[in-house]
Amino acid sequence: MSRARLPQGVGTAAPAADAETAASEPSPVDSANGAAASRPSPADPGTGAAPAADAASDGAAQAPAGGATPVGRPIVEIAGLTKTYGKGEAEVTALDGVDLVVEEGTFVAVMGPSGCGKSTLLNLLGGLDTPTAGEVAIAGEKLSGLSDDQITELRRRRIGFVFQFFNLIPVLTATENASLPLRLDGDRQADAKARQWLTQVGLGERLDNRPDQLSGGQQQRVAVARALSTDPALILADEPTGNLDSKSATEIAQLLAEVSQRWGRTVLMVTHDPRIASFAHRLVLMRDGRIVGDRPLDGTREAARLALDESGLL
Numbered sequence: 001m002s003r004a005r006l007p008q009g010v011g012t013a014a015p016a017a018d019a020e021t022a023a024s025e026p027s028p029v030d031s032a033n034g035a036a037a038s039r040p041s042p043a044d045p046g047t048g049a050a051p052a053a054d055a056a057s058d059g060a061a062q063a064p065a066g067g068a069t070p071v072g073r074p075i076v077e078i079a080g081l082t083k084t085y086g087k088g089e090a091e092v093t094a095l096d097g098v099d100l101v102v103e104e105g106t107f108v109a110v111m112g113p114s115g116c117g118k119s120t121l122l123n124l125l126g127g128l129d130t131p132t133a134g135e136v137a138i139a140g141e142k143l144s145g146l147s148d149d150q151i152t153e154l155r156r157r158r159i160g161f162v163f164q165f166f167n168l169i170p171v172l173t174a175t176e177n178a179s180l181p182l183r184l185d186g187d188r189q190a191d192a193k194a195r196q197w198l199t200q201v202g203l204g205e206r207l208d209n210r211p212d213q214l215s216g217g218q219q220q221r222v223a224v225a226r227a228l229s230t231d232p233a234l235i236l237a238d239e240p241t242g243n244l245d246s247k248s249a250t251e252i253a254q255l256l257a258e259v260s261q262r263w264g265r266t267v268l269m270v271t272h273d274p275r276i277a278s279f280a281h282r283l284v285l286m287r288d289g290r291i292v293g294d295r296p297l298d299g300t301r302e303a304a305r306l307a308l309d310e311s312g313l314l
């Protein structure tokens, strides 16, 4: 099953270890694996072109969304999600009854002032923290019904994380960093799959470089390849361009757009930059722990700015 969604050339020579495991183990994500078969594959005919690693260099920096409306099953379902920190006078309501549904293959930008709950939202979605009230389901699987081990497995196999500061391991090469989640999962094809994804994100010439031998933009590409390596349904990116120069930021935003459009993953990206948000299909605006705006984007920078302005967030 998962082999169908691997980069070209991976998983065709020998049975994929994780596919066998997934088939034989009762897994909380089996239903997700099965239903995800409709996602476009990076190995599909017609998608063999190299990722748009240099596409930004022409300065166009236009979002590829173009008003496309992905339709598919819900990957993210959130109802009444609430998170409070602290007690008594020190209590902070980081999320205050958030409802959100995001379908397969959609690229969502999340914006809002500092402290409005964006990271809290992503952390709860990724099973990195537990809600005070409300429910999160990923690909139909309610997190509240899973054991700690099952959440760990869901996190490792079905959710990819991309962080502002890349979070790569300095002593490991690009291939070793990108293959880490697969190695943790005991996948014997870990390095082969990682190399394929690194090639897909434009780093085919940098497979053996350590992070200190790569630019910031290249390090973030390694992080995206690592996030994609386990073939997840959902990518969570918290300010992925926050530590990059403008050109590299554009390239990473384009890459995340490609992750949703070409490879059919659902992407939630937090950003403070309307220009970066404009690469998404949809903009969710937050304030004081609540969603105060939610609208489609048309690929232009103006749409994101206008949405912010109308919500009083600019």
Ligand SMILES: Nc1ncnc2c1ncn2[C@@H]1O[C@H](COP(=O)(O)OP(=O)(O)OP(=O)(O)O)[C@@H](O)[C@H]1O
Binding pocket: 085, 086, 092, 093, 094, 112, 113, 114, 115, 116, 117, 118, 119, 120, 121
């Ligand atoms: N572990 C924690 N303990 C106590 N309060 C917290 C904790 N994590 C977050 N908060 C508070 O919850 C609120 C939301 O924080 P969060 O980090 O989600 O905001 P954010 O929108 O990501 O902000 P930024 O744009 O600055 O990253 C803030 O008031 C923050 O101080």
Ligand SMILES: [Mg+2]
Binding pocket: 118, 119, 120, 238
């Ligand atoms: Mg944050």
